[in-house]
Amino acid sequence: MGFLEDIVRLTRMRVEAESSKACAGDLRGEIIRANSDGRLGVIAEYKRMSPTGAVNLGVDPWSYFNSLRDRVVGFSVLTEPIFFAGNYLFVKIAAATGRPVLFKDFVVDRRQVDAAGELGASAVLIIYKALGPAERGDLVDYAGKKGLQVLLEVDNAADALAAVDEFPNALLGINSRNLDDLSVSLDGVVDAIRQVRGRADLIIAESGVSGRGDAERLASAGANAVLVGTALMRNPSLAGELGVRIHG
Numbered sequence: 675m676g677f678l679e680d681i682v683r684l685t686r687m688r689v690e691a692e693s694s695k696a697c698a699g700d701l702r703g704e705i706i707r708a709n710s711d712g713r714l715g716v717i718a719e720y721k722r723m724s725p726t727g728a729v730n731l732g733v734d735p736w737s738y739f740n741s742l743r744d745r746v747v748g749f750s751v752l753t754e755p756i757f758f759a760g761n762y763l764f765v766k767i768a769a770a771t772g773r774p775v776l777f778k779d780f781v782v783d784r785r786q787v788d789a790a791g792e793l794g795a796s797a798v799l800i801i802y803k804a805l806g807p808a809e810r811g812d813l814v815d816y817a818g819k820k821g822l823q824v825l826l827e828v829d830n831a832a833d834a835l836a837a838v839d840e841f842p843n844a845l846l847g848i849n850s851r852n853l854d855d856l857s858v859s860l861d862g863v864v865d866a867i868r869q870v871r872g873r874a875d876l877i878i879a880e881s882g883v884s885g886r887g888d889a890e891r892l893a894s895a896g897a898n899a900v901l902v903g904t905a906l907m908r909n910p911s912l913a914g915e916l917g918v919r920i921h922g
């Protein structure tokens with residue numbers, strides 16, 4: 675297929691997506707469902723670029739979401755445009771699959787929560803240490819009032835414990851990537867999961883998962899789901915091996 679034919683096809687799909695009113699499902703419910711089937715939940719992230727460089731700028735969102743829709747509990751969609759080459763439109767495209775969608779931005783303002791709801795997202799990311807207590811409290815409450823679930827993200831055990839006390843109803847995301855220096859440590863996330871398991875509602879391990887071994891390690895530490903971007907952007911067929919068995 676030549677370039678023109680390809681871009682005309684994608685443009686028709688884009689125009690369609692722009693007017694879509696699809697509203698995605700229940701992320702928390704889908705993770706619980708996977709776990710009760712004895713499986714670790716897999717959340718696939720559409721992440722074209724990261725602050726450390728291109729991840730995969732060549733994969734169109736329709737191909738990505740459709741190839742993964744039956745193997746994941748939901749999608750995470752980066753919307754931040756500068757460092758992640760994200761776009762609000764990608765949320766609509768993901769929501770059209772009917773799978774739950776996490777609106778992944780650096781949420782600092784109620785207007786972003788409004789946008790997430792309008793685009794058909796099921797959940798919004800709130801980064802615990804990006805905001806002061808009053809501001810994050812306001813945004814978590816506001817998201818709840820708008821019918822959105824909250825994935826509250828931390829990158830260390832101390833914040834994980836504090837976040838669970840402050841927001842017992844949020845989904846807890848523990849990022850193996852330190853958001854100050856961008857270094858990745860799966861050992862750190864395993865340690866944080868062990869400290870907080872039993873106290874958190876659901877735990878989602880984020881970042882740095884590159885294959886079955888990592889998923890198994892995180893599942894046996896107590897993660898309910900993994901959120902995977904880079905590895906799936908480069909090789910979507912990996913999804914089949916990430917939904918590992920979960921033990922009690």
Ligand SMILES: O=P(O)(O)OC[C@@H](O)[C@@H](O)c1c[nH]c2ccccc12
Nearest residue numbers: 849880881882883901902903904905
């Ligand atoms: O590409 P990875 O290592 O699989 O990571 C995905 C995801 O966890 C990462 O993109 C992420 C986690 N928390 C974030 C907050 C903002 C932007 C991006 C992120």
